[in-house]
Amino acid sequence: MTDVTLSSARPVAAKRPGGASIGPRWTNALFVAPYMVFYVLLLVYPLFKGIWMSLLQSDMFDDTSKFSGLANYYRLFNDKVFIGTVWNTVLFVVMTVPVFVVIGLLLALALNRSDRTAAALRAIFFGTSVLSVTIVTIIWKMMYMPGNGAIASVMRYFGLDPIAFTTTASLALPAIAITTIWWIIGLPMMLFLAALQQIPGELYEAAALDNASRARSFWSITLPSIRRTMLVVVIYEIVAQFQLFGQAQLLTQGGPNNASRPIVQFIYEQGFRSWNLGYAAAASEILFVIMAVAALAQFFASRKRVEE
Amino acid sequence: MAASEHIVGRGIGNKLILFTVILVAVFWMLPIAWTLLLSFKPNSELMISTASAFQPPYTLKNYTDIFQSSGVFRWLWNSAVVSVGVTAGILILSSLAGYGFARAEFKGRDVIFILVLLGLAVPEQAVIIARHQIFSDLKMHNTYPAIILPGLSSAFGVFLMTQYFKAIPKDIDEAAMLDNASRFKIFWKVLLPLTIPAQATLGIFSFLGAWNDYLWPLISATKPEMFTITVGMASTQTNFAQSEGLGFLMAQAIFAGLPVFIVYLFFQKYIVRAVAGAAIN
Numbered sequence: 001m002t003d004v005t006l007s008s009a010r011p012v013a014a015k016r017p018g019g020a021s022i023g024p025r026w027t028n029a030l031f032v033a034p035y036m037v038f039y040v041l042l043l044v045y046p047l048f049k050g051i052w053m054s055l056l057q058s059d060m061f062d063d064t065s066k067f068s069g070l071a072n073y074y075r076l077f078n079d080k081v082f083i084g085t086v087w088n089t090v091l092f093v094v095m096t097v098p099v100f101v102v103i104g105l106l107l108a109l110a111l112n113r114s115d116r117t118a119a120a121l122r123a124i125f126f127g128t129s130v131l132s133v134t135i136v137t138i139i140w141k142m143m144y145m146p147g148n149g150a151i152a153s154v155m156r157y158f159g160l161d162p163i164a165f166t167t168t169a170s171l172a173l174p175a176i177a178i179t180t181i182w183w184i185i186g187l188p189m190m191l192f193l194a195a196l197q198q199i200p201g202e203l204y205e206a207a208a209l210d211n212a213s214r215a216r217s218f219w220s221i222t223l224p225s226i227r228r229t230m231l232v233v234v235i236y237e238i239v240a241q242f243q244l245f246g247q248a249q250l251l252t253q254g255g256p257n258n259a260s261r262p263i264v265q266f267i268y269e270q271g272f273r274s275w276n277l278g279y280a281a282a283a284s285e286i287l288f289v290i291m292a293v294a295a296l297a298q299f300f301a302s303r304k305r306v307e308e
Numbered sequence: 309m310a311a312s313e314h315i316v317g318r319g320i321g322n323k324l325i326l327f328t329v330i331l332v333a334v335f336w337m338l339p340i341a342w343t344l345l346l347s348f349k350p351n352s353e354l355m356i357s358t359a360s361a362f363q364p365p366y367t368l369k370n371y372t373d374i375f376q377s378s379g380v381f382r383w384l385w386n387s388a389v390v391s392v393g394v395t396a397g398i399l400i401l402s403s404l405a406g407y408g409f410a411r412a413e414f415k416g417r418d419v420i421f422i423l424v425l426l427g428l429a430v431p432e433q434a435v436i437i438a439r440h441q442i443f444s445d446l447k448m449h450n451t452y453p454a455i456i457l458p459g460l461s462s463a464f465g466v467f468l469m470t471q472y473f474k475a476i477p478k479d480i481d482e483a484a485m486l487d488n489a490s491r492f493k494i495f496w497k498v499l500l501p502l503t504i505p506a507q508a509t510l511g512i513f514s515f516l517g518a519w520n521d522y523l524w525p526l527i528s529a530t531k532p533e534m535f536t537i538t539v540g541m542a543s544t545q546t547n548f549a550q551s552e553g554l555g556f557l558m559a560q561a562i563f564a565g566l567p568v569f570i571v572y573l574f575f576q577k578y579i580v581r582a583v584a585g586a587a588i589n
Contacts, residue, residue: 024413028491031408032420035401035466042461043427046438053438110329117326123576124333128340130572130579131565132520134541138561139339141545142346148358148554150342182336190583214321243433246522250545264433264523271437272527281437288434 054282058275065278072282082283084258085266086290088173092244092262093294095177097237103181104188104233109222111189112196122193126186133183133246140179140251141166172252172260179247188233195229196222231302235295242291263287347371347558354554370559379532380560383540384567386452386529387519390536393456394518395511398465402510403503406469407495411481421470427463432523440527450534455525459518465510472506473499509582512575519568537564 057068076082107125111118128136143150144165152162165175199222207217245264248254254261263283271280346358348366374380408414409421439458440449448454476499484494525536535543541564544557572579 024415024417026414028408028412028414029417031412031491031495032405032417035405035460036420036424038401038457038461039424039427039463042439042442042458043430043435043463046435046442047430049438049441050435053441107329110325117330121329121333122580124336126580127569127572128336130516130520130568132538132541132568133522134538134545135561135565138541138545138557139343142343142358142554142558143339148354150339150358153358182339187583190580194583239431243431246542250542267433267437268523268527272440277437277441284433284437288431291431292429 050281051285053278054285056278058278068278072279073286075279076282076286081258081261082263082266085261085263086286088258088260089242089244089262089264092173092177093238093241095174096180096241097234099177099181100185100188100237101230101233103185105192105226105230107185107189108192108196109218112193122189125189128182129184129186131183134250136179136183137247137250140175140182144175144251166252167256169256169259172256176244176247176251176260179251180241180244183247188237191229191233191236192226195226199225227302231299234302235298238294238298239291242287242294263290343558344562346555347562349555351553351555358554370555371563373556374559374563379535379540380537380563382533383535383537384564386534387537387567389452390455390525391515391518393452394459395514397456397460398462398514399507399511401460402465402469403500403507404495405466406471406473406503407499409466409470410473411495411499412491424463424466427461428467436523436527439524443528449528450531454528455534455536456518458524459514459521465514468510469503469506472503476502508575508578512571512578513582515571516568540564 054072055067055069056065057071058065111122111125141149146152146162146164146167149162151165155162163171165171203221203225204217207221212220243264244262245268248260248262249265249268252260254265264287267280267283267287270276270283342361345361346354347370348368349358349361350365350367350369353360353365405424409417409424443449443454480502481494481498484498489497519536520538521536522538522542525539526542529535529539532540532543541560544560
């Protein structure tokens with residue numbers, strides 16, 4: 001098939017009736033049309049509808065709503081609970097993203113080998129990522145439970161008083177963070193592994209000939225080579241962890257006293273528990289903006305560093 | 309693979325690292341092992357203390373109870389319908405659109421493609437309130453289409469398939485064009501079979517994503533008979549503190565985790581390759 005010389009035959013083919021023509025044709029749009037229907041109706045339209053809804057004040061009683069400008073946003077900025085959820089979410093991102101990067105990279109470095117042991121270990125660390133959030137939280141409730149939990153039992157065994165992780169204000173968010181890291185550390189590990197395998201082996205061999213230490217070849221070969229992946233992991237994790245919801249909702253219900261309530265849980269509860277749709281929509285727009293700003297800031301910061 | 313393997317004198321260091329990682333891996337598995345162990349214990353014993361977990365008696369009653377009473381099977385069925393629906397929909401739409409954006413020119417195509425790429429940046433949470441409203445207006449909540457359709461608007465598959473179609477040498481379809489084949493026939497008979505590795509990748513990702521999706525099914529499916537397994541397992545957790553039925557809950561968690569775990573074991577190679585591929589692109 002590939003042996004056919006095409007360059008000379010191309011113009012003829014384009015004119016031939018019945019068959020496909022090579023140039024632009026409106027019927028070609030039919031290939032992308034089915035997807036575009038879904039894209040427009042369920043992504044673009046809801047995006048703008050959401051912005052519009054955030055400007056409305058809905059009335060629960062007669063099911064109507066009227067335009068209220070930025071009132072919802074103004075109310076959000078004065079809502080202590082909402083500000084608290086923003087703070088919790090940012091804190092959660094700060095707690096988890098560096099761990100994902102550092103531990104993910106360390107695991108990748110240690111398991112970047114082709115033997116069976118390494119393959120089995122990779123499977124273990126990645127395997128938890130395929131579980132759903134609801135199974136993960138059941139498992140971790142059994143770890144954290146103050147009375148019957150595994151950690152409490154171990155502490156009691158060593159004569160210590162068990163700690164109620166999920167109901168202590170200062171520990172609730174870290175407990176969610178640990179669960180989250182256990183759950184999805186495999187993804188950054190895999191991304192780093194893929195990047196490590198792209199580094200040409202000769203670089204390390206040359207370094208070894210120069211008697212470079214392990215640490216030195218890490219800083220001057222490995223790290224510069226995986227800089228792009230590092231950026232991908234950081235931005236991906238920032239965006240992903242800002243969306244914290246299920247773990248918090250199921251492990252701590254956002255408590256105690258809102259200490260671990262994230263933004264998405266606020267949106268969910270305002271929108272679908274209290275039915276303040278306009279208010280919830282406004283909160284979701286703020287989340288969108290925060291995520292975009294955090295990801296862009298990281299992108300530009302690292303680009304600047306690369307250029308220097 | 310790593311060149312450091314060949315370097316003499318680093319054997320002990322490597323062994324030490326491996327040993328540490330194995331130790332960490334054992335800790336990593338403890339929560340699941342603990343859950344598994346408890347799932348075989350009688351509820352009455354666990355109500356008093358979980359400390360008895362390491363001594364008999366063990367029982368299969370928690371598992372047989374799943375078969376008799378709970379809604380788990382209905383939820384598994386719902387999850388299967390939803391996940392297959394989402395996966396099939398994404399594969400069909402993304403393949404068609406991927407071919408279109410990579411090969412079939414029409415006016416304004418490149419602008420539309422950029423707009424689709426921008427869609428990748430929109431998180432679900434930014435559209436979820438409005439989506440809920442749309443399906444409310446259509447009176448469609450608590451139906452399969454309502455749970456399935458939003459997933460089909462994701463731009464990820466389109467992006468992936470477009471990249472894949474672009475990487476196929478143009479000679480292949482141009483040769484087919486000389487044979488007077490129609491665009492669709494070329495797509496269907498010549499190019500689509502070449503994209504099977506990408507279909508596998510996208511299929512697995514879509515299936516796992518739909519199976520584990522929590523937020524949207526939680527909002528859309530409010531009747532217990534329409535819960536997916538993920539949402540159903542959340543609903544059983546609410547009165548967790550009273551440890552009545554603890555072993556049963558653990559058995560449910562293990563049982564509900566099995567399908568994805570089997571998928572993972574079977575397709576591990578593809579999943580790893582898919583993640584790796586996504587990283588390099």
